[in-house]
Amino acid sequence: AWREPVEFIWERARALSVSGKPCEAAALYQICRQKDPARAYSWHYEGFNLDRCGRTFAEVYPCLVQAVELDPENPWWNGRLVTFLIRHARFDQARDRFAAAMSRIRQRDAWFSRHFLRWVAHQWLESGQPLEAERVFSQIDQLHVEEDRPLRVLRQQILDAVEALHLGDSVYAPNYPIERRWKIPAEIPAQSPDGHPLTSWYPFRVQELSREGPVIVLATTDPARRVLRKTLTPEQWEDWLGEPWTEAAGFYFAGVYADQTAVIRATPPDTMVPHTLSYDAADGYWRSVD
Secondary structure (H helix, E strand, C coil): CCCCCHHHHHHHHHHHHHHHHHHHHHHHHHHHHCCCCCCHHHHHHHHHHHHHHHCCCHHHHHHHHHHHEEEEECHHHHHHHHHHHCCCCCHHHHHHHHHHHHHHHCCCCHHHHHHHHHHHHHHHHCCCEEEEEHHHCCCCCCCHHHCCHHHHHHHHHHHHHHHHHHHCCCCCCCCCCCCCCCCCCCCCCCCCCCCCCEEEEEEEEEEEEECEEEEEEEECCCCCCEEEEEECCCHHHHHHHCCCCCCCEEEEEEEECCCCCCEEEECCCCCCCCCCCCEECCCCEEECCC
């Protein structure tokens, strides 16, 4: 029934995958790899679409492994296998497969950074392992990072998560640039209205609104960077920020002056790291739209 070349069946399978019919796509890719078992492409995308169908680890894993065994230097096949293992919390296997891939793959260009290292680091981060994500991301050439916006976004996300892990909490908005953190923000005046110098400042976030007032989590900016939890009175909030305390939410900076007066300033939206990504249903990865 399927006498046409494998490439024709691939096109139909890919169309089904793109249109949100992964189970039907997987069935066609299975036909392709039965017709030509040496094609890594068919094995890989059968596994990918079976995974999208919600099939078991035992059903998906052999397909992804076979694609790598047939084409061991392909960054795409290796990346899919490693990220699949991470998603299923097979962390030791993922590390072993990653190390094996790094020893085999000779292609270390920008494509390798964007389509192998990037997605492995991203999956470690998504799985709540920011230190593993940082370790993988550190192997990306810095030039590739500067030339690729999704890589820059991922770097921001990883470093933010690592910082929160070390602090034990988050006091900066996730997309507030890492390079601007722990420096006196421009939003905090160097002097009070009466001319008193700034003596201390703190990044913080509003954790909740209690009956007593906004409950905040702040960090000291000394080298120890201690995280503290405080409750401000409604009067303090409205005096220092000039806005109703019942609207307190998100991330802020606070400055304290020599005369013990204080100011609060919200983190400006225009200081955030921008990013716009689109999802490719056929490949299952996010890409920059620009």
